[in-house]
Amino acid sequence: MNEDYSEWTKVSNGKTETYFGYSVGLAHLTSATNNVLIGAPKDNYDQCKNSGFSKTGVIFSCSSTTDDSCSKFCVHNLESTLGRDIQNVSNAWLGVNIDINPRKEEFVTCGHRWKSVYVDDQYVKTFYMKGFCVVTTLNGSKSRRLLLMKSDNITAGGTSVKYTQDGQKIIVGVLGRDKYPGGIILFPNVGPNPDGKPMLLSSNIDNNYAGYAVASGKFFNNKYEYSVMGVPRDGSGAVLIIDETNHIVQRLQSESKEIGSYFGMKLCVADVNKDGLDDLLVGAPMEPGQSREEGQVIVYLSDGKKLQKKLVLFGDKEEGARFGSAMTLIGDIDQDGFIDIAIGAPYENNQEGAIYIYNTNKEGLPSTYSQKITGKDAAMGKDMKGFGISISDSVDVNNDSCPDFLVGAYLSNQVRLLFSRPVLDLNLELLPESQKINFAEYNCPNHGNKAVCFKVKLKFSYVQNNNQIPPKIDLEGQLATGSQSQMNLSRGVQSFGFKLETGKKLEKEFHIIVKEHPNIFQPIHITIQMALAKNATCKICPILRTKTFLKKIPFELECGDDDKCTTDLKVSASTTLKYLLYQKEEKFDIKVVVSNGNNHAYNSFATFVFPKYLQYIQAIKYKVQPDFECSTDSSAEEDMVHCTLGNPLPKNTNSTFALKFSSTGTIDQPENAINISVKTKSFEKPQDLKNNKITIKIPNRMKASTEFYGNSNPDLLTSETKNITVTHVLAIYNHGPSPLFGVTLNVTLPSLLKERPDLIQRICKNPSCPTSFDWQTISKGSNRQVKIVFIVNEKIHSVKKDLKYLETKAILARKDHRLYIADKNQWPWKISVQTAFQIEQEPIAWWIILLCILGGIFILALFIVLCWWLGFFKRNKVNRDEDQKSFAASEKLSNEPEENNVVPEKNTNSDDKFL
Template sequence: MNLKLRCGLFFAYLSFQSSQVNGYSFNVEDVIVISNDFVKNTYFSYSLLLQVGDGVSLIVGAPKNVANPDAGGDVYNCAIKEDSSFCTQYPFGRSLNSTVPNGNFLAMSMDGDSHQHGPVVICAPRTRSPDTKPMSYFTRGYCLYMKNSSLIYENPAVIAPTNAISLGADLSRDLAGKLYYNLAFAMAGFDVFFASPERIILGSPGVKKFSGAIMSYSVYENKIIGLFPKRAMRSSDEDTYFGYSTIMAHFIPQEAWYVAGAPRANDLKGKVTIFSQDINASEESRVVASFEGEEPGAYFGSTLLAVDVSNDQIVDLLIGAPTAAGKTWDEGSVYFYKGTSAKSFLRGRKLTGLAKIGGRFGSAMAAVGDFDLDGFNDVAIAAPYEDDGAGAVYIYRGSTEGLTNHFSQRISPSDFHMDVVNVKGFGMGLSKGNDIDRNGHNDIAIGAYKSDQAFILKSFSIIDYQAQLYPDIASISNETDSFKLNFCILYTERSAQINRNQMEFQIVIDLDYRSVVDTVSRTVTASSKVRTCTEFHVELKKIMNISPFTSVLSIETSTKGVIAHGEKTLNSIVPYSHGCGDDNICNTFLTLQLKASSNTLVLGLNKEISLDVKVQNDGEPAYQCSVKLHGSDELLLRNAKDCTKNDDHYTCPFNEYMMLVGSIQKTFIFDVLEITPDVAHLDFKGEVACLGVNDPTSKTETELQIPIVLHSVPYIIGKSVPESAELSLKSHSENVEVLHQFSLEKHGPSPLRIDVDLFIPVDQYNGINIFNVTSIHGATDNIGIDCMPSAAKEILTLQVPQDLPIAVNRTFLISCGSDYGCIRYSCKGEFLYQTAELAIFEIRTLVDMDSLALKYKSFLTKKDIIAYVPVAHQATESGGVAAWGVFLFFAHSPAPVPLWVFLLGPIIASLLLVLISFGLYKCHFFERNYKAKLEQEKEQQTLIVSDSDTQSQSIDDDIVLRNNDFANM
C-alpha cells in the first residue's frame, strides 16, 4: 500500500556570511522537512537511515501504532527530491504479531548500508514468537532483513535468533536447580548494528532474567555464530541489561571487537565492555577493556559510538549517560575515551553540551564523517528533551586531541523556518552522515519523534582562501596626495567534487581619518585557483601627522551555502617617510628572538608561561612592525585585545610608529589549557615583519620548544586479606584463598603513568603448584587495567625491607629472591591525575595447604611461621617504588605425650588420693556428731509448741468473758 505523506520542503535562501558562523556548521536555513500528517503520535522518525545512490532515500521507522495500540510499528521509504518528496509505507509492518499488547515496536532499532538499494535490518524487540502459548506474551523479539531497501513489496527475511534450540529454552535452571527465564523475554534486536551485508549484531538485554547477551548473526548461514556471554546466569548479573546497546569496531586492523553496554550493572552506575570474537577463548580472557560509570541511575552505557576522531588510526569511544543528573536533573552527559592503543584509552573526558535541565544529552549519537573535510571525523550528539522537550543536536569536531566540551554548532528547531512549529523530541532519531547533494560534504537526518517529523540538514561547502592588502607606495609624506591599495585573493575548494566557477566576496575597507572618504566597498568575483586582484584609489587630506596611514579590510562571502575559511580582516599600514635615505625605501636588518620564562613546563603545576619576544633592528628604521605568534593548541594568549586572532596564530603590533636601530622587547603571557599527558612539548613559532625591504640574511623567523615534564611521586600500599592462616603439619587442611591488594597513589602536581609490575612468588611440591593465581585485576577511574604475565620466571633483585611485620628469627620467607623466582605481571594503564585517585590491583591466590605443609615440614622444626611475600613495583625515572603484601602461615603440630607420663600417672594419682584422705581425717571431716544436736533441737521445738497452745486457750477464755459483760450492759 502506498501512503504518500506531505513532505514539506523549506528553502530559505539567505545571504550567508562567514562572519556569522562559529566554526563549520550545517545549514539551518535550507532544511528539508518530512512530516507524517495522516496519523499522529506514531513516533515517526524514532529511527532513521539515510541512503544515497542514484537518488536519495530516507528510511523512517515509526514503532508506535495509535490506531491499534496492540499492532506492530510501521516503516517508510521516503524518496527525497530537490523540489518534492514522498514516502511509501512498507507493507510488512502491521501484519506481524498484531496481538502483542502495546505493539511489537517494529523499527525501534534500525541500521543498514548507507548506499541506496543496500541492505537494511529492522528490529521489533517486543515481538512474540509464533510458538508462544496464548496469554504468555513472551517477548523474544526478532528482526527483518531486506537485501535491497528499494524493493518495497518484496518479503523480507525473518531473523528469529531466539528460536534456535542451541541457545536454550524459554526457561532454564541455574546451578542450584532454580528456574529462571532464559530466552522468554530476550528482546532480541533491542539494539542492532549492521556490521556487513552478512553480519548483524543484536543486543538482547532480556536474556537470562535480563542479564542480557550479544548475538552475532550470520545472514548467509541464517544462524547465531557468536553469543556472549555463554555462561550460566549469575545472580550478580541479574537485571543489568547487558546488550542494551551494542556496536562493533576495528580497534585493531586485523580484527573487529564487540562493544556492549549494561546501564544497570555496577550497582546501577552502568558498565561498558569491549570483548573479542575469539569463541574458543574463555569469557574472562575475551574481555579486552571495561569502563564503569560513576553515578547511579545515569544509564551509563545506554548509547555507544566508536569512531576515530583524532586521525591517528586508533578508534576512540563515546559512551552516553543520558540521565546523569548534572547540576539539576537528567541533564545527561557523554564520556569521550581517546584511544592510545588497541586496548588502552585515556581518562574519560565528559561532554555535556549546554547542560540544560531535563535535556538528556547523549540519548542518541551518530558519526557524521569528516563533513568539513579538515581531516578529522566529527560526531553528532542529541539532547532530545532540551528546551521543554523541543530538543537539540550538538556537533563536535574532531581534532588531534580528540573531542573537547566545546561544540562547534548547536542545532535547534527554533533555528529553522518559522512554519516549523511545535517540534518535540528533536534528535532522538539521528542518522549517520551521508552526502545527499554530492558536494563532498556529508549531510544528516534528524528525527523529532514526538511530533512525527524528520529533518534533513545539508552541510555548507567550504573554501580556503588567502588574501593580501598592500599599498603601491612604501611611505607617505606631506607631499603625498593619493595612493592605491591593492587587494588580491586566491581560493580553493576543499571538496574535489565541486568545481565552482566563481565566488563573490564582499570587501569593505575602513580607511584612515586622513582619507577623503571613510569607507570603500566592492564585490570581488574570483575564480577557483586563480589569483584575482583589484585596486582602490585613496585620496588624502592635507593633515600634518607623522603616524602611519592605517586601513582595515573586512572579507565576507556572499555566495549562498558556502563557508569561507581564511583571515577575516587584513591591515595595511603605510608609514610616514622618515630617515630611509633618498630612495625612500627602508632597508632593515631584523632579528627575532623568543625566550620562555621557564626551560620546562611541569604538567599540573604551571598554569601559565611567559614568552619574551625581542625584535632587533640593525638596519634603517623599521615601520609598523608586527609579530606573528604560533602556539600549540594548549595555549591561550592572555589579554590579546591588541592582537588579531587568526585560525592558527596571533598577529600582534610591535611598535606604534617606527623602530630605529636597536631593539624592542615585549612579554606575552599564555594560559596553559588542558594538556593530556601524552603531549611531550609545547611549541612556539614567531615571525616578525615590518614595512620596507629586509635583508634576506637576517633571522626573522624562529622557533622555541618547551619540554613538558611530569613531577609526581608514587607510593604503593600492600595488604593481604586475610592476613594469616593456620598450617597443620599433621592433618588435612582445606585450601585457602588469599586476596593480595596493592593500592597505587601519587603525590605531586603531574599525572602519573601507571606502570606496575606484580611479582608473584612461584613454588612447587612434586610438580604441583602450591600458590595458584586464580585472577588478577587492575582498575582506576572505572577503567580496567590489563595485566600480562611473563613467559618465564624472573628473579627480583629488590631487597625485602627489614620493617616487614614478621618475626625474623621465627619466619621462613618465600619471596622473589634467587631461591624461588617470580612470575611477573606487567600492568600498564594510563594515568593517575588527582592526588586522591587510586589504582587498585588485586591478586587472588589459591594456596594448596597440604602441599605447603609437606614441603616445609622438615624446615619448621626451628621456625614456626612461613611468610609468603608478593611484590608490586611502580617504575619511575629514578628507579621505582615497591610494596610487599605479606601473608603468614602459622605452623601447628600437636606435641607427643612422653611414655613416662603413662607409667607414673597412676602412681602419682594414687598417692595424691591418700594424701587428700589423710588431710580430711585430720580435719575431723569423717566424725558424725550432728545427730545429738538434731535431737536436742527437736525437744526444744516441742516445748515451744506446748506453751503456745496454753497461751492460746487463755486468750480465748478472756474473749468470752468480755463478750458476756458487753451483753449484760
C-alpha cells in the same frame, strides 16, 4: 557551517503520537525506489495484511526528493510465521531502531517489546517480552526474522541493533533486566534463519541494562572487530569491549559521581584522529552539570593496546537537554579529508531539541562544536519537538559530492533531511607595504594632525574543485584593524564586496591609520572576514572553508636584536607645600623626575593616584619628550592621571614635569595626611621595579579662628525691680577656614540656685536642664548658642543684701588638637557671665551731719588764723616822692636827639599811603 536547513531541507511528517522519526535510516539510491527509512514505533500496520494486532510499530519508506512522500513498508508478514496463539505483536515497538547494511541493499529493525505466549494445560497464557528483529531488503522483496525466541533466558531482545563494519554480522542487544542477564546475540548475516550466538553476562545485578547500546570496532588492530555493549545502569554506567569468545577485553567505567547518568546509553565508533584505529564515543545523556540532565559525551582514543579517555564534550550545557542521546558519523561535510560527527540533544530548550556538529581535523576531535542546528532552525514554520532523537548515516542524496543526513523529531512526528553544501577554498594573500611599522614616521594627515599610515594589499582567488561550485561568485568582506588603528580616518572597520571568477586574481588596497599612543609591543591585527554575498545568484551556494584571515604587523623598535626593550625607570617626586589646610581651597605642584637607565622606554607611563577631593589642573613641562601629555581617569575609587613619558623615552635621559593640583575643600572627614602616589610603567625586569613608585605625603592641617563670648540680659538688677527674667547667653562662632570638631561646653550655674531655690529658679525647655553640651562639628561660618534663663525673686534684695552679682561660668573645650595649628594655647576657653545687683544705702544720722559742719567751720577758722600769723595778710608801703623823681629824669632823656641819628628825607613821589 555547511548544513543548510532552509531552502535545501526536505520534510517528512507522520501521524500524531506515533513517534514518527524515533529512528531514521538513509540508504544509497540504487535499485531501491525510496531511500529514506523512518521508524514510527507506536503506529499500526493497517495497510499491510491485517494481523489483528494494534500499534505494532511501522517502518515508513520515503522519497529523498519529494516532501511527505512516505508509505508504510511491510517488513514482514507478522501472521504468516507465527500464529496469534504463540505471539502478541501489539505495542511491539517495531521500528524502535534502524540500521542499514553498509555492504548490501538491506536493513535491520527490531521491536524489543514483542511478546511470545506460552499456553499451559489449563489454557492459561503467559506472556514473555523477548523482542524480535527483521532483516529486509530495501525494495521490500525479501525479509527474514532473527530467531531470538530460541533463547529462553533473554528479555527485550532488539533494544539495540547494529551491523558490523563489514556487514557480515548483526549485533543484537539484549536488555539486562529483572532476573534476566543482559548482553548481545551475534548473528551471522547468512542464510534465511541463522542461529545467533548469545554472549550474555553471567548474571544481572540490579537491572544493569546491559546491551542497551551496541557497536563494533577495530580498536586494537585493523583486522579483528570487537563488539561493544553499553551497561548504563551498572553504578553510574559502564561500557564493555568483548571478543567472539565472550571475553571482556576492556571495561570502561564512568567517572561520574552521579548514579543514573546513563553512561553507555549511546555508542559511536569512529577513527577521529585518522591513525587507522577506531576510537569510541560514549554518551551519558542524563549526566548533570550545573543543572539536571545536561548530558555529555566522553571520547576514548585507542593507542593500539587500550582505549584511553581523551576529552569530554558538553554542547551548550542546557538544563534537561540530554546531550548525547544520539551520535552518528555524518561523513566529511566540510571536505577536509576528516570525518565529522553529529550529536543530538533532543530535549534542549523545552524539548525543542538540537544537534551539534563536530568537525574532526588533523589534531583529532575538537572540544567545541562548529555548528549547532536547533529544532527552531529546522522547523520550517511548524512546531518542532524532540529534534535530534535520531540521526542517520550520511549519503550524497543530490549528487553534489556532499554528504546529507536525516534527523528525527519524534515528539512532533517529523523528520528533516539536511543537505550539505560544497566547500569553497578561498585563497587570500594579505601584503602590507612594509613588514614593520615605523611609528615615528608621520606620513599622512589625520583630522589636521600628522599620523602614521601604511597600506595593505589583498589578493583573492579560488579554484573550482567541485562541479557544484559556480565559475563566478559574489563575495563580501569586512576588514577590521583592531583597537590600535582605524580606517577612513574614523572607523576601524571597512566593508567591501566584489565578484570573483575562478582561476583569476582580484586585488584590493586599503589605507590604515595608526592611532595615537599605540601599544608598540602589540602588533597591529588586521582581520578579514569573508562571506558569500547575500544577493548571490548561485543555485546551490557553497560554504567558505576559511572565513577569517589574520595578519599581524609589528612595530619597528630600536632595542637590539631581541626587540625586548628592557628598561630601568626610576622616579622621584617632591612638593614645596608644607601642609594643606583642611577645607580650604589651595593650589600646589607635585614635581616629578623620571630617569631611564637602560634601553629606550616604549609605552612608558607615569600614573598619579590621588584622592577625589583633589582636582587635577594641568601639567607643567620642564624637560619632556615632544609627545608627552597627560589625561585623567575618574573611573576608580580614586582619581588618576596618566602621563605618557615619550614613545620612546630614550635611554640615559630624564623626563621632568610637574602636575598642578587644587584642593576642593569637599572632604567630609579630616585625615592625617593626603597621599599622592606616582608609579611608572614600562617593560622592566622584576628586580628593577623597586624604584618605580613613590608616595608623597602632605600633612593635612586645620585652622579655625574661634570667637567665644557671653552676655547678660539685663546686666543690672535694682531694688525697684520686681520678679524678673534674667538670661545668660553663651555663644561660639567659627570664622574658619576649617571646621571645629569634637567641641564640648560645660556650664557652672550660680551657687545660689541650689542654696535658695525660693529666690532664684532656672527655666528650661528640656526637662533635664543640661549643663553640658557636645557638638561634633561646627563648620566654617557657623555658630552655636546656649541660653540659660533664670527667674529672680524681688525678695533677693532684702534677704541677700551682700549679694553683688549672679555669675555663670563656662568652659569651651576641644577633644582633639593634633591637626589644628596656631591656636593650641587658646584652648580651653573660659568665660564668666555676670548680672550685677545694686546695693541699697541706709540713711545718715542728723548729729553726724551737724558734727561734720561744726568740724568744717573749726578747720576753716584755724586755717585763717594760721595765715594771719604767717603774715599772709600784711603788704609793704610804696615811697611816692622817689618814684616821681625817677620818672621825670627818664622823660627828659627821651626828648634829646642822638648823635648819629639821621632822619631820612620824606619821599613825596611814593604812591604808598601808609608806611
